[in-house]
Amino acid sequence: MTDIRELLLSRIRDVADYPEPGVVFKDITPLLADPAAFTALTDALAEIAEGTRATKVVGLEARGFILGAPVAVRAGLGFIPVRKAGKLPGATLAQAYDLEYGSAEIEVHAEDLSPDDRILVIDDVLATGGTAEASLQLIRRAGAEVAGLAVLMELGFLNGRARLEPALNGAPLEALLTV
Ligand SMILES: O=P(O)(O)OC[C@H]1O[C@H](OP(=O)(O)OP(=O)(O)O)[C@H](O)[C@@H]1O
Numbered sequence: 001m002t003d004i005r006e007l008l009l010s011r012i013r014d015v016a017d018y019p020e021p022g023v024v025f026k027d028i029t030p031l032l033a034d035p036a037a038f039t040a041l042t043d044a045l046a047e048i049a050e051g052t053r054a055t056k057v058v059g060l061e062a063r064g065f066i067l068g069a070p071v072a073v074r075a076g077l078g079f080i081p082v083r084k085a086g087k088l089p090g091a092t093l094a095q096a097y098d099l100e101y102g103s104a105e106i107e108v109h110a111e112d113l114s115p116d117d118r119i120l121v122i123d124d125v126l127a128t129g130g131t132a133e134a135s136l137q138l139i140r141r142a143g144a145e146v147a148g149l150a151v152l153m154e155l156g157f158l159n160g161r162a163r164l165e166p167a168l169n170g171a172p173l174e175a176l177l178t179v
């Protein structure tokens with residue numbers, strides 16, 4: 001394992017039975033509080049963004065905002081928030097989905113995505129893939145191209161990668177860590 005992966009892994013805390021019994025929650029707040037780790041993470045994701053030739057970064061509320069916004073700045077790209085339903089004031093596209101511990105609906109401002117865009121989606125954790133899948137569906141419905149999906153951590157045992165194959169349609173899924 002490379003040094004950066006060891007550093008990132010060492011700053012993610014496992015919290016048993018949160019937010020419900022049987023879930024091991026991957027808490028990234030220790031990583032965010034460590035400037036060396038947060039910078040290394042931002043740099044690694046920005047390198048992925050440059051490799052995908054993305055024109056914009058989409059961040060998934062809420063932890064995808066924390067990771068995606070500095071990556072967009074570092075890579076010189078625009079940032080688009082995909083929010084939980086009811087939070088965006090303009091005309092939106094919406095998509096319902098299920099995740100490891102519940103269900104929800106996400107939205108994006110329709111005007112933020114155009115057919116000229118190549119979008120890299122950024123989030124902290126890929127679990128069942130429900131959230132990421134909904135975001136990719138939103139991007140395609142808006143007519144934009146999916147450049148890829150990049151996450152800090154993939155929970156391999158939940159098989160999100162396989163679920164996402166159709167929605168990715170050949171675009172890369174990059175996970176800095178897989179557990
Ligand atoms: O692959 P899935 O099963 O869809 O789960 C992954 C999603 O779950 C978490 O978000 P959550 O909805 O808990 O929101 P938060 O970032 O606001 O805490 C995480 O940040 C991902 O977005």
Ligand SMILES: Nc1ncnc2[nH]cnc12
Binds near residue numbers: 027099101125127128
């Ligand atoms: N186990 C987990 N830890 C952190 N975020 C998550 N999102 C979905 N499952 C999660």
